[in-house]
Amino acid sequence: MSQRALLVVDVQRDFLPNGALAVPQGNEVIPVINRLGRKFAEIAVTQDWHPAGHISFASTHGKLPFQDTAQAAYGEQALWPDHTVQNTPGAELAPGLDLPHTGLILRKGFRLDIDSYSAFLENDHSTSTGLAGHFRDKGITDLYLTGLAWDYCVGYSALDGKQLGFNITVVIDAVRGIDPKSMATMSQRWNEAGVRTITSEALLGH
Numbered sequence: 030m031s032q033r034a035l036l037v038v039d040v041q042r043d044f045l046p047n048g049a050l051a052v053p054q055g056n057e058v059i060p061v062i063n064r065l066g067r068k069f070a071e072i073a074v075t076q077d078w079h080p081a082g083h084i085s086f087a088s089t090h091g092k093l094p095f096q097d098t099a100q101a102a103y104g105e106q107a108l109w110p111d112h113t114v115q116n117t118p119g120a121e122l123a124p125g126l127d128l129p130h131t132g133l134i135l136r137k138g139f140r141l142d143i144d145s146y147s148a149f150l151e152n153d154h155s156t157s158t159g160l161a162g163h164f165r166d167k168g169i170t171d172l173y174l175t176g177l178a179w180d181y182c183v184g185y186s187a188l189d190g191k192q193l194g195f196n197i198t199v200v201i202d203a204v205r206g207i208d209p210k211s212m213a214t215m216s217q218r219w220n221e222a223g224v225r226t227i228t229s230e231a232l233l234g235h
């Protein structure tokens with residue numbers, strides 16, 4: 030039997046318009062996710078949760094965000110403006126997100142020297158966040174992905190989730206991305222990996 034869960038990735042203040050790492054139209058996913066949430070018995074939410082001085086912050090390296098990169102133990106790390114710093118307002122879940130029966134809020138990216146785009150594996154591709162075990166323990170086979178950002182945290186979560194044996198569907202109107210080019214590249218990678226997409230309308234049946 031298949032059992033489904035909703036995964037809501039990084040819908041946090043800093044990723045909304047005017048946030049530290051704003052995703053264009055990021056706020057538009059909130060009502061869609063709230064509607065979806067009412068139809069799912071199992072919901073897990075992720076929270077990007079970086080310490081000050083994190084390896085993914087351009088400021089840590091005296092470099093420029095969005096263009097420079099840094100060398101991490103696991104390879105090249107893209108650099109971002111300081112964002113979702115632990116215990117700051119920007120790290121809070123988006124106001125308006127209304128998912129009262131969320132069973133798990135999972136934090137990621139909290140180690141100084143390892144970033145984590147994926148909700149399943151950190152950027153070293155080996156440190157588990159524990160999320161796959163959580164879903165397996167509950168007999169979940171099918172995951173529906175939503176949130177921010179299409180081309181990074183949602184994108185890599187979809188690829189890793191598929192690799193870990195889940196059926197993965199991205200709810201395409203419940204995600205927004207940072208950069209159109211990397212969104213197209215990610216969509217291609219989803220196709221090649223067998224990650225599916227669906228609209229919330231088709232999923233909700235109206």
Ligand code: VGL
Binds near residue numbers: 182
């Ligand atoms: C994200 C870049 C850096 C995301 C998080 O949530 O997609 N992107 N940290």
Ligand code: ZN
Binds near residue numbers: 077079113138
């Ligand atoms: Zn981050």
